[in-house]
Structure formats: C-alpha cells, structure tokens
Amino acid sequence: MTLRLYMLQRITALLMAPLVIGHLAVMIYAIQGGLSAAEILGRTQGSVLWFAFYGTFVAAVSIHGAIGLRTIAAEWGGLRGIAADALMWIVGLGLFVLGAQAVWAVTYP
Amino acid sequence: MAAEALKITIDRGPNAQGLQTEFEVPAQDNQTVLDVVSWIQQNADPTLSYRFACRVGMCGSCAMMVGGVPRWTCRTHISKVLDGNAVTIGPLRNLPVIKDLAVDMDPFFDKWVAAEGVHHGGLTRDDPIAVVDETAPARVEANAGIECINCSVCYAACDTVTGNADYLGPAALQRAWTLLNDAKDEGRVAILDAVSGNGGCHNCHSMGSCTAYCPNDLDPMSAIAGLKRETAKSFFKRGRR
Structure with a gap:
C-alpha cells in the first residue's frame, strides 16, 4: 500500500459516505406506497443529476473496492508485485x- | 511456592528433534522469565541458545514469546505468565530463528534504516548547538517515542508484519516519527518519502498490538497515525506519489 493508493482509497471513502446515505434515504423514501420499474425509470431516464450521482458512486466503489x-x-493470499496490481486493475x-x-441503462433517455 | 517445580516448555522449532524441550525448573520467590531460561541453560541443557545482555530492561536483547505473546523476559516475573505452574517460551515472532530462542534481528534493524531512522544533520561542528524547546508541541511528540529500546516486541506483536514482509513495522515507523518532529533533524522530505512506499506507514491497520505490548508503554500506533497525517498533508501540498 503506497501513499497514492492510500489517498485514493480515503478520498473515495469520503465521496461514498454521503452517496451511501443519499442512496439509502432515497430508497426508503421512494418505496413508500409501492414501487415499479416504470416509476424508477421515469425519475432516472434523462436525469443528469442521477447520472452524476450514481456515476460518481460507481467510480468511487470501483477504485475503493479494488x-x-x-x-x-x-496480506492473506501472499499476492505480491505485478500479480497484486493486476488483480486490482481487473477488479x-x-x-x-x-x-x-x-x-447508463437507467439514465440514458 | 519455593518448593514447587515449574514446568517450562521451550519451543525449539521443527529442527529440534531429539533435543529436550520440557524442563522442570525450581521455583523461587522472585524469578523472571529470563532467570528461568538462564537456569535451564546453566543447569539442564547447556546447548540452549538465547540472548540477553543488561538484565534490567535497557538493552532490548532478551525479548521472547512467553505464553504466546511477546515480552521482555528480564522484566517479566514468571509468576505473571504461569498457567498453573507451566508456561511455553519461544523465539520472537515475525523474525527468522537462528537457533532455539535466538532470532535474526537483521530484518528489524534494516527496516529501521529503510524508514530513514537515521540522523539527518544540517549543522557542522562549527555551528552553535541548536536550542531545543522542551515545551514545543513537536518536541512533546518526539519525546513520547524516544525511549524505544529496539527490543522488537512490537514487531513480533504486529499482525500486519506477519501478513506483509515488506512492512517496515511499528518500531521503525515510530523512529521516523520522532525524527520528523525533532528540531535537530533535517530529513523531513527523505523521511516522508521513506514511509510512503510499498512497505510504508499506510499499510498499518491500527490494530494496536504494538501499543498494547510495548514494554516501555510507548504508543507506536499513534506515531504511525501521525505519519499518515503528515504524508497526507504533503500529498496535497506537493502532489507526491
């Protein structure tokens, strides 16, 4: 773990904290009184806001998780050097x- | 207690076939773990290898695994670690065993240097001696870590070292932290670079075994947290790595 990886992981964690809260809050709010696919797509399709929200979320999760x-x-599997880096990039x-x-599927108009 | 015999098991590793590993040692009222090991070597098995020097907790030579945890054996009373009247004593964890209870400390000291745990002087003998303000916040930080005796107890206690052989470990990183806060040391950039690499301070998971087991009650975990803060600040300032 180098400083660069450490910083990337911390910064993406900071980004994800409000996104997770927003994600959960909207889920709880949106399912009140039932939920349908059409209802979701009606909100998300063509929405720049939801594209930015979940686009940022996906980018942060990919970096943080990898x-x-x-x-x-x-540490647990003994993977070193290029093998560890390759796994990180693939994941x-x-x-x-x-x-x-x-x-893209839910926000493309 | 004086009449009893202690049942001591010495972990002599997989190459110890045929060697004695169970010993009966006469109990004394005041007896350290090191006393017990010395009694075995002097009275039961002269081939037993172990290491000690000062016997008063200053030199950092005699650390061993006692009952599964790292301890300075010269300052640990055997009565504190006995399970009934028995205990197992082994070589320090995370370091290559040379023989019996003696480990090769080279990786530990090499990492001390790799973390830039060396003096970076900026003055010559002709310059006046730099004044050290004992109350300055940086000096207080440095003072908190300078009583390290290089015993490697924290290094043996650290699970991150076990999982990652490149990790510099708590003692070396704590040394880097004290030097970073030392007004007489001018190696700031070199230190921050040295602790930001593959085996650097960012590998620490803050599990805290170093701080829990340090026989001198030092706090390497907080020192490492300090390094993480300083490297993060310099990351934004200088955009390094």
Missing part, C-alpha cells in the same frame, strides 16, 4: 464496467 481487495489478497475495471452499464 484497492481494498488488493490489500486483502496481498476495478470489472466493477466499473458492470456499474457503468447499470447507470
């Missing part, structure tokens, strides 16, 4: 592609 898993793989890019697909 660095964390790299550390776990290094990070994988999470980003999955998340970005989902964000």
Whole structure:
C-alpha cells in the first residue's frame, strides 16, 4: 500500500459516505406506497443529476473496492508485485464496467 | 511456592528433534522469565541458545514469546505468565530463528534504516548547538517515542508484519516519527518519502498490538497515525506519489 493508493482509497471513502446515505434515504423514501420499474425509470431516464450521482458512486466503489481487495489478497493470499496490481486493475475495471452499464441503462433517455 | 517445580516448555522449532524441550525448573520467590531460561541453560541443557545482555530492561536483547505473546523476559516475573505452574517460551515472532530462542534481528534493524531512522544533520561542528524547546508541541511528540529500546516486541506483536514482509513495522515507523518532529533533524522530505512506499506507514491497520505490548508503554500506533497525517498533508501540498 503506497501513499497514492492510500489517498485514493480515503478520498473515495469520503465521496461514498454521503452517496451511501443519499442512496439509502432515497430508497426508503421512494418505496413508500409501492414501487415499479416504470416509476424508477421515469425519475432516472434523462436525469443528469442521477447520472452524476450514481456515476460518481460507481467510480468511487470501483477504485475503493479494488484497492481494498488488493490489500486483502496481498496480506492473506501472499499476492505480491505485478500479480497484486493486476488483480486490482481487473477488479476495478470489472466493477466499473458492470456499474457503468447499470447507470447508463437507467439514465440514458 | 519455593518448593514447587515449574514446568517450562521451550519451543525449539521443527529442527529440534531429539533435543529436550520440557524442563522442570525450581521455583523461587522472585524469578523472571529470563532467570528461568538462564537456569535451564546453566543447569539442564547447556546447548540452549538465547540472548540477553543488561538484565534490567535497557538493552532490548532478551525479548521472547512467553505464553504466546511477546515480552521482555528480564522484566517479566514468571509468576505473571504461569498457567498453573507451566508456561511455553519461544523465539520472537515475525523474525527468522537462528537457533532455539535466538532470532535474526537483521530484518528489524534494516527496516529501521529503510524508514530513514537515521540522523539527518544540517549543522557542522562549527555551528552553535541548536536550542531545543522542551515545551514545543513537536518536541512533546518526539519525546513520547524516544525511549524505544529496539527490543522488537512490537514487531513480533504486529499482525500486519506477519501478513506483509515488506512492512517496515511499528518500531521503525515510530523512529521516523520522532525524527520528523525533532528540531535537530533535517530529513523531513527523505523521511516522508521513506514511509510512503510499498512497505510504508499506510499499510498499518491500527490494530494496536504494538501499543498494547510495548514494554516501555510507548504508543507506536499513534506515531504511525501521525505519519499518515503528515504524508497526507504533503500529498496535497506537493502532489507526491
């Protein structure tokens, strides 16, 4: 864990704290009185705000989770050097592609 | 208690086949763990290897695993660590064993240097001696960590060292922190760089074993937290790494 990885993980954690709270609060608010796919898409499709909200969330999760898993793989699995970095990039890019697909699917007008 | 015999098990490692590992040691009213080990070496098995020097908690030579936790054996009464009348004594964790209870301390001291735990002087013998203000906040921080005796108890206690052989460890990082706060040391950039690399202070998970087991009641965990703060500040200021 270098200073750069440490800072990236802390900064993304700071970003995620309000995003998680916002995510949970909207979930609880939005399901009052039932919920349908059309209702969700009606709010999110074409919304720059929700695209930015979940786009930032996905980017932060990908970075934060990938660095964390790299550390776990290094300390518990003995992964070192390029192998650990490769795992980090694969996990990070994988999470980003999955998340970005989902964000695009619900916000693209 | 004086009449009883203590049941001492010495962990002599996997290469100890055929060697005696169980010893009966006469109990004394006042007896340290080091006294017990010395009695075994002098009266039962002269081939037993162990290390000590000052016997008064100053030199940091005699640390061992006692009942599974690292301790300075010269200042630990055997009565404090006995389970019934038995205890197991082994070599320090996280360091290569040379023989029996003697470990190779080289990795520990090498990391001390790798963390820039060396003096970075800026003055010559012709300059006046720099005045040290004992009440300055930085000096108070430095003073909190300077009584380290390099015994490696914190290094043996640290699970992060166990999981990551590159990690510099609590003692070396605490030394870096004291030097960073020392008005007479001018190695600020070198120290911050040294503790920001692959094995640097950012590996610490703040589990706190170093602080819990330090025989001198020092607090390496907080020193490492200080390094994290300073490196984070310099990250924003200088954009390093």
